[in-house]
Amino acid sequence: MNAAVVTSFDEPPHYREFEVPTPTGHHEVLAEVLAVGLHPRVKSGASGSHYTSSGTLPAIPGVDGVGRLPDGRLAYFVADDDVIGTMAERAVVDVRRSVVLPDGVDVARVAASMNPAMSSWVALRRRVQLKPGASVLVLGATGSAGTAAVQIARRLGAGRVVGAGRDRQRLDALLELGADEVVRITDDRAETAAALAEVASDVDVALDYLWSTPASDAIVAMLTARQDRSRALDWVQIGSMAGPTIELPSAAFRSTNFRLLGAGQGSVSLHDYVAELPSLVDELQSGAIGVAPRIVPLADVESAWSRVDAPNERTVIVP
Structure with a gap:
């Protein structure tokens, strides 16, 4: 598969081929990735500066995303703290860390706004x-x-x-x-x-x-x-x-x-984060809150990495 691949903490990710990850847990599935937000948290992880960073390379950045599950449903999902993130054509999804999205949802807006x-x-x-x-x-x-x-x-x-x-x-x-x-x-x-x-x-x-x-x-x-x-x-x-x-x-x-x-990873349990996903999706769907997506192809991830988003905008990488 194609992916954004971090080979050095001093460089932006490069668009390269990478081995497709394999689900291993009972609750894991392989999803088709549709949209991934380029959040500050993603950038700090890719630079090795985030407090959860393991320092292991090569790595795929990305902490969440919107994807299509094997049964055809759309879902927003949160990634595990692992070196294989979501900024790729495929990603392993633990369904316990996901929420099914309604048909017709703007996947780029969800990817931009949820984090x-x-x-x-x-x-x-x-x-x-x-x-x-x-x-x-x-x-x-x-x-x-x-x-x-x-x-x-x-x-x-x-x-x-x-x-x-x-x-x-x-x-x-x-x-x-x-x-x-x-x-x-x-x-x-x-x-x-x-x-x-x-x-x-x-x-x-x-x-x-x-x-x-x-x-x-x-x-x-x-x-x-x-x-x-x-x-x-x-x-x-x-x-x-x-x-x-x-x-x-x-x-x-x-x-x-x-x-x-x-408030962050560790001070709030993953269970509590996931429990809040459905209500937050409802708020995004209502239009009451949200961030406008700026869509960038995965192939252009390297040039998009250093761009500063405009007010109320978030870059979204689309495979």
Whole structure:
């Protein structure tokens, strides 16, 4: 079969022939792959930098996809943490990690949307209890996942949503997608922190896609300005686009009701992820949330690898 093949962590995948994988488990089948999202998680895995990376090469990237099962049904599926991913003409699917899709579904839209939407959907349904009317900050709201998080927070009952990010055009667009207020992150750290303290100091939940300095600046500024320090702030760490580490003063934990937790592979069980798939598919089908696909043939994966997606867009590789 043809596949995107990673032969070096310092290069993008190459379009090459690869041996067709063989199902081995009782619940595994070989599916025809129809569409695979080129997510940041896919890129970090292909570079060997993701925390689940085994360091084994050659590898096929891809953490999920839409495919046709042997019985003809369409399904969205989540791949195992393995060196043989989904960005190929065929992929092994564990049916326990899949959800059957309705006929006529836009497979490219599902492939584009499920991964970025899943991060905040699972965070708000499995890691924290989002109470009706609660307020939410999305830090890193101008990426595809962050934009979906704004929509999902509103969809799940948030009474107020604040989006923070660098791109002014994307921030303005968030006001049409469910954000009540937006804050632009700039190189002036003090100015950005002050702006976040002004509009987001009393939020109940923060969904953090940035981490590193932007997160530490925001946490300190928001907690310092918080009117009721006994009111819980759940800070959910989802992504690390700004860097993998953070420095926080211990007083942030002692002087306020501040709770730091993560949402990702390991902190949320695979069972819980899969349990959320049907309801999220329904949301995508309704058109209430979602990311627009930019379809690229598998043969062009190498040139597509470094392209930056437009606002609310996700590259989708189609064999």
